Amino acid sequence: MRMMIVILNDQDAESVLRALIEQEFRATRIASTGAFLRRGNTTLLIGLEEDKVDGVVEIIREHSAEPEEPGQRRATVFVLPVASYEQI
């Protein structure tokens, strides 16, 4: 089991979330802020099986827009191992 923490632009978050729901992933959306420029962004928490991680990375790549400046990035992804998982 893995937890993916994805930090995205607000605009991209909409399309990514829609794509994720279509593919039957569940995600929790948190409104967050970038520390440096204090711009609003979105953090998604996605719990998923390990073999699905690559697929989600692809979804994010496909559904996020090209960044305005070459140095910027579209999304930051952390994949953390989960010790145990309960769905109640």
Add this chain to the structure above:
Amino acid sequence: MTDIFEIETLILELLLIVSIVAVVVRRFRIPYTVGLVLAGLALSFRPPIELELTPELILAILLPPLLFEAAFHLNFDHLRRNVGTILLLAIPGVIVTMLITGGIVSFGGGLPLGAALVFGALIAATDPVSVVGIFRRIGAPKRMEVLLEGESLFNDGTAIVLFGIALAAMGTGQLDVVQGAIDFVIVGGGGVLVGLVLGVIAIPLLARIDDHLVETTLTTVLAFGSYLVAEQLAVSGVLAVVTAGLIAGNVGRRQMSPTTRIAVLNFWEYVAFLANSVIFLVIGLQVDLPRLVSNWQLILWAILGVLVSRAAGIYGLSRLGRPIPSNWRHVMWWGGLRGAIALALALSIPLSMGEDRSTLLDMAFGVVLFTLLVQGLSMEGLVKRLGLVTQSEEQSDYEIRRARALAARSGHDHMKQMYTEGLISLHTWERVHPILRDRSEALAKSVQELLQRSPSLEADEVLIARKEELRAQRGMFAKLRRDGVITDSTMEKLVTEVDAAMELEPDAWPSGILDFGTEARIKKLLMVIIQDRDLNSVTTGLSQLNIPSTIIKSTGGFLAHVNHTLLIGLAEEMLPVAVSAIKDAAKERVEYVSALPGPHPIPIAKPETVTVQGATVFVFEVERYEAI
């Protein structure tokens, strides 16, 4: 009493010799002190001249300028960062040197213990002038320079105090260790105090007066005055001069206008040069070469003692301070050169000591000869062999291109200025301007091209830019405090943030601030819950270290206060640095609760205190990281 005319002639002869030596060493690219000691050696071929120089005179006239000049141009900030190691080497280190060298010379060479300890004390004073000169010329790391210079300054003070105690003990024939230790502390501490007081008095004077002649004179009075006042009070004149010099050189120097600063520095450079030269030449005059050679065994024992005790200090004692890379230690061991101070102390031994005095003079001169000739001349080779020289061919190329580009741009800007001010006509400007502009652009492009070819140079330049930026920030904070815009404690806090960022050694940085290649190494995710009040400090502290984070506004479970949860991705090696930055910025606070927390807060009679944690940090292992 030799008459004035003869003395003056002698002095002028010496100065002439000094000038010749200076010219010669420049041609052969050897350190100046090496040339001096050789000249002194050459002079020793003459039968020794009995100079009517009382020991007190030597100490009072020749020492203060040397010490003041050395203290004056040392930078407090650099010193402060290495203060632990410097003091370890300068105080216990000197005591160890005195004991080991004295011991070896006494047991090996057969010198009476009293004289041996006197020798041990006087030879403990190091003189890295030549070594530092070499470092600067070939581009060795600055920290080594600071360590050697700082150590030398303070060990001069300690050595002289110990020398005085040992001399007195030898005179009375008994050594009371406890009394000696007490004397050491009183004499040493007293000296520092005197220097402190006088230095502090001098600062407002230096600040208010803006006349380079007067200010130079003031520093002269400070240098010699602190020595004399301290000696009158029976405390260490040397430490007084060193302290006064440090204060004048750091706080005082900032209060001087640039022209004054240059004038004062030039003056002291000259005076120190004179004092250095005179000492070397005088000892050459007082040493008798045949007698020197006959003492060769004692000299060898002395050299052994010096090398062994230095090893003890550098490889042993200094481990208690901040870590030093091990091949630096080799350079510092071999760089323990002895010079003018040791010779001056030897010359100041009272003539009443008779035969022993000449022996000690010979030994001192012999050791100085060895350290300057053998160690001094081989230092450059050693540093290069150990790979400590950071100046590469590429960097020289970069320096040249950059300097040309900057000069061209400056020329262009100046022309523009002249045109705007109407000093040159439109006609001239239109003819000259395109040429200058094109040349400036071409040179800038050549620098760019070099940087693109060499990622390490690029990284270096970014590093320099960053350091300069941080320094500018620091300067601004100091200015804001001076102008009363922020309080002391605010400034302290802000400066700590900047200092933490400046402290990061280059290899602790994720290499490639320019590309995101570093992110392959993000292995940890920090989840940090901080108080609302600390948000600004924590995020600024982290961004100074180039650590990005994401902020989630949250609420505390107990008191229902607004707080923030930060998500921070880090490379393994940045973890302690980040936690430390958070620690500096987030404070535990005591809050007063006037109502029991809950959906319907019930007021309570007396406010309860609750300690709110500064920050809670969870560290997760990151299995995979992607930057898209």
